[in-house]
Amino acid sequence: MPKIGNIELPDFPLLLAPMEDVSDPPFRKLCKEQGADVVYTEFISSEGLIRDAAKSVIKLDIYEKERPVGIQIFGAELDSMLQAVDIVEKSNPDIIDINFGCPVKKVVSKNAGAGILRDIPLMVKLTEEIVKRTKLPVTVKTRLGWDQSSIKIVEVAERLQDVGIEAISIHGRTRVQMYKGEADWKPIAEVKNNQRMHIPVFGNGDVDTPEAAVKMRDEYGLDGAMIGRASIGYPWFFKEVKHYFKTGEHLAPPTMQERVEAARRHLQMAIDWKGEKLGVFETRRHYTNYFKGIPHFKEYRMKMVTSDDAADVFAAFDEVQEKFGDYQFA
Numbered sequence: 017m018p019k020i021g022n023i024e025l026p027d028f029p030l031l032l033a034p035m036e037d038v039s040d041p042p043f044r045k046l047c048k049e050q051g052a053d054v055v056y057t058e059f060i061s062s063e064g065l066i067r068d069a070a071k072s073v074i075k076l077d078i079y080e081k082e083r084p085v086g087i088q089i090f091g092a093e094l095d096s097m098l099q100a101v102d103i104v105e106k107s108n109p110d111i112i113d114i115n116f117g118c119p120v121k122k123v124v125s126k127n128a129g130a131g132i133l134r135d136i137p138l139m140v141k142l143t144e145e146i147v148k149r150t151k152l153p154v155t156v157k158t159r160l161g162w163d164q165s166s167i168k169i170v171e172v173a174e175r176l177q178d179v180g181i182e183a184i185s186i187h188g189r190t191r192v193q194m195y196k197g198e199a200d201w202k203p204i205a206e207v208k209n210n211q212r213m214h215i216p217v218f219g220n221g222d223v224d225t226p227e228a229a230v231k232m233r234d235e236y237g238l239d240g241a242m243i244g245r246a247s248i249g250y251p252w253f254f255k256e257v258k259h260y261f262k263t264g265e266h267l268a269p270p271t272m273q274e275r276v277e278a279a280r281r282h283l284q285m286a287i288d289w290k291g292e293k294l295g296v297f298e299t300r301r302h303y304t305n306y307f308k309g310i311p312h313f314k315e316y317r318m319k320m321v322t323s324d325d326a327a328d329v330f331a332a333f334d335e336v337q338e339k340f341g342d343y344q345f346a
C-alpha cells in the first residue's frame with residue numbers, strides 16, 4: 017500500500033487535484049465524503065502569504081474532516097518559499113505540496129510553477145531546502161517537462177526523491193502543451209519503472225472515466241490517480257471509480273435528489289466559509305456538471321449562475337427538484 021510519509025493510503029488511492037477556485041474547503045469536503053483519499057488545496061502564492069494578503073491566507077483554511085489534506089504553495093524565491101512553509105505549518109496540514117506545474121504565463125514568467133522546469137537545479141534546491149525546513153511530508157506536483165524536446169522527468173523525479181520528497185504527482189503534459197492534446201502517461205510509467213524510485217508515483221491528466229483509472233493502475237502500473245476536471249460539479253466520480261475497481265460494474269449515477277442536496281450543501285458551506293457574495297459566485301462553476309444532460313434546463317441554470325442572492329439560488333434548486341425530480345440520468 018502506498019504511503020506519503022507516515023500517512024497510510026489504500027491500494028491505488030484517488031487524490032483530488034489542486035484546482036484554483038475549485039478545490040476549496042466545501043468542495044474538498046464533498047469529494048472526501050465520496051471517497052477521495054487525499055485532497056489538496058488550490059495553489060497558494062508564497063509571496064502572497066508572506067505579505068499576509070487576505071486572498072492567500074484564507075486559502076489555508078482546512079476542515080478536520082477532510083484529512084489527510086495537503087496545502088499547495090508556489091513560488092521561485094527560496095526565502096519566500098521558506099517563510100511560506102513556516103506560515104503553512106501553523107495551519108497544521110498533513111502534507112505540504114510544491115507546485116512545479118502551473119503553466120499560466122504570469123506564474124511561469126517568474127520561474128514559478130512549470131517555469132522552474134527550465135531550471136532543474138533550482139527546482140531541486142528549492143525542494144531540498146523546503147524538505148529541510150519542515151517536519152511535514154513534502155510532495156511535488158509537476159508536468160513532464162517544459163516542452164517535448166526537454167522531457168527529463170525520470171531524472172527529475174529521482175533527484176527530487178533523493179532530496180527527500182515523499183510522493184510525486186505528474187501531469188502527463190508539458191508546459192507548452194498547456195491543456196491541449198491528450199495526457200501521455202508513458203513517461204510517468206517510466207518514472208515508476210525506474211528501479212531507484214521508492215516513493216509513490218501518482219498519475220494525473222485525463223482520468224475522466226473509471227476505465228481510465230483502471231488503465232492507469234493496470235497498464236501503466238502507477239501508484240494512484242490524481243483527479244481534477246472530472247470531479248468539478250461531480251464529486252461522485254471518486255465513489256464511481258472505487259465501485260468499478262471493486263465490481264467491474266458502473267454505479268448508477270446520482271439521482272436528482274442527491275444532486276440537488278449536494279448543490280445545496282455545497283452552496284451553504286461556501287456561504288458559511290466565505291460569505292454570501294463570494295460563496296454564491298464561486299460555487300457557480302459546479303452547477304453545469306451537477307445538472308448535466310437535463311433537457312430544457314437553461315432557464316434554471318441561468319437563475320443559478322446569474323443571481324447574486326443566495327435565496328434565489330436555493331429557490332432555483334427547489335424548483336429543479338420539483339420540476340425534474342423524476343429525471344433519470346444516463
Ligand SMILES: Cc1cc2nc3c(=O)[nH]c(=O)nc-3n(C[C@H](O)[C@H](O)[C@H](O)COP(=O)(O)O)c2cc1C
Pocket residue numbers: 033034035036037038057058059088115117118157187220221222223242243244245246
Ligand atoms: C480550474 C483549474 C484550476 C487548476 N488549478 C491548479 C492549481 O492551483 N494547482 C495545480 O497544481 N494544478 C492546477 N490545475 C491543474 C490540475 O491540478 C490538473 O493537473 C489538470 O487539470 C489535469 O488533470 P485532469 O485531467 O484530471 O483535470 C488546475 C486545473 C483546472 C482545470
